Amino acid sequence: MNNFAFLRAENADDAVRAVNANTHAAFIAGGTNLIDIWKYNLRHPELLVDINHLPDCSAITETVDGGLRLGALVTNADTAYHPLIESRYPLLSKAILAGASAQIRNMATDGGNLLQRTRCYYFYDANAPCNKRVPGSGCAAINGYNRIHAILGASEHCIAVFPSDMCVGLAALAAVVNVTGPNGERRIPFADFHRLPGDQPDLDNNLQHGELITSIDLPPKGFEQNYSYLKLRDRQSYAFALVSVATGLELDGDVIKDARIALGGVAHKPWRVAEAEESLKGKAATPENFAEAAAVILRGAKGYEHNSFKIELAKRAIIRNGMMATEPESQRPGAKPSL
Template sequence: MNNFQYSRASDVADAIRLLAADPGAKLIAGGTNLIDLMKENVERPSRLIDISRLPLRDVEETADGGLRIGALVPNSDLAYHPLIEQRYPLLASAILAGASAQLRNMASVGGNLMQRTRCPYFYDTTTPCNKRSPGTGCSALDGLNRNHAILGTSNSCIATNPSDMSVALAALGALVHIARPSGQRTIALTDFHRLPEDKPHLDTNLGSGEIIIAIELPPNGFARNYSYLKIRDRLSYAFALVSVAAALDLEGNAIGEARLALGGVAHKPWRSLEAEAALRGQAATPDHFGRAADLLLQGAMARSHNGFKIDLARRAVVRALMQAASATPQSQAHKKIA
């Protein structure tokens, strides 16, 4: 681990000022990902700016009936918050599917959005990695790529985004509120993370000197017909091979509104408006769910070791939609798939 300076921000404006004064600085709250990366010499910040004491820990109702979640709300607090459990259980389920209880106690909402890929080549500083060192190449292309992306990839990077929470937020249509030197701006969660293209070292569209201050959820939380299904190599504390956030508004057996997002398959949570539109007005049947899965997976590209993910993702989408339609969401306490 390299030497670094430490500063504690007194407020959001102070954090922005400190970031602007030191281009090599990094923000730290829970530190559940950043400290690991520093230990491995993947991240070498010149300064850590501690934002853990900023007043960004509230969960508040918005004027239109949604919720605004402060960026420093711990993942565990959010998962068990009464308003989240009652109105946005898809989000609570996704959070509980990730990491361990100890990590969820420390990790913040904003930090969860900013966590970096768990690609082993990214962590191994002896191997070429465009995400870690732009222009050096992608070792995963011809290496062990079983856990890697099948959608939205480029010849520069096939790493996946590791967040479970982000998949649910994408499906729910969440917004990210960002503070910057010139004021504030808002961006859709689906536009917050980037595809790798030719700049895989950039994980998000967060600009220099910008800080996440809140996440906003819309009024419709799909509280009855939802499911978060996570398929992984072992039943606890493992990142997704494929995960699905599925949510439906049903009128009898007819679908009024549908939301679908995939995790573990791309550089960002993967959502298709075309797949969702194809479900509207249709009966909640396996055939229609399979058609939506095919649309969601359009353009999927297999590498040498991860071709199984395409069929796995299709079957997981159908299963998650069936769980949502029958109001029997996947349990995160009992990992056996219903």
């Protein structure tokens, strides 16, 4: 039996104060991941602070610069099917709908999606060493069964991957995360929100204790004309990515004016390489040019005993998804891209 106290917060300031006052307190909204890790005895909150009733966090609104603001409490399902997301940010809609199951998307919130823990099986096994769970205990995955693990940005302390699909889309769109905490409000560029493992793999992101995500801002550019999200996994239903790719292109004919490429399933955070995106500008959208960009993105990739296949898989996925982005209609069920 896990005994805990429960507090319903009526505003963000009250929620922040309550969690900041107790190192074993946690915010709860949809709870789809928190309850999982609690059941596995990985976390034991003494206080749950219910944030589901906070004002101004449950809507999708337009911003003064022409973008959109996603309230942190909007569900993944409501975000994916929102008319403005479907029409202006279809890449994000596709990424969300590739993740989890319909039931989970109906419960999970946009803010919570950013805070998912890894699905590394050693993290969930209390009998296995895991630096993410118990710092300094070791990483069982490095010499264990590591089929789903990282090929980029890993360290000797951790090779876990970040599991979110939605966040791969947000990374490609260069979203901004708005948070409030004991020291006030701040805006965090999406590229700076999640962390690589380094020597502190127990830290998934750069939030401080007591900080609360209030919203996520999408910039005006949504790549609504040329986009694609490709998720490669062991089964089509309810599985995490071995490799996923979010691609947004701005084209002038077949010439690339702007490009965004983000990968999931390959690192401790969504993976973007600005150099690769810049290298595509002014070039034709061809398999050869996407292959050159893929080589830059995968520079330094390292496989382990069971996941070395991911390097070639990621390369092919980048090329295929780049070509799919030139033909968004190819993503309809039953359709095939020209590549």
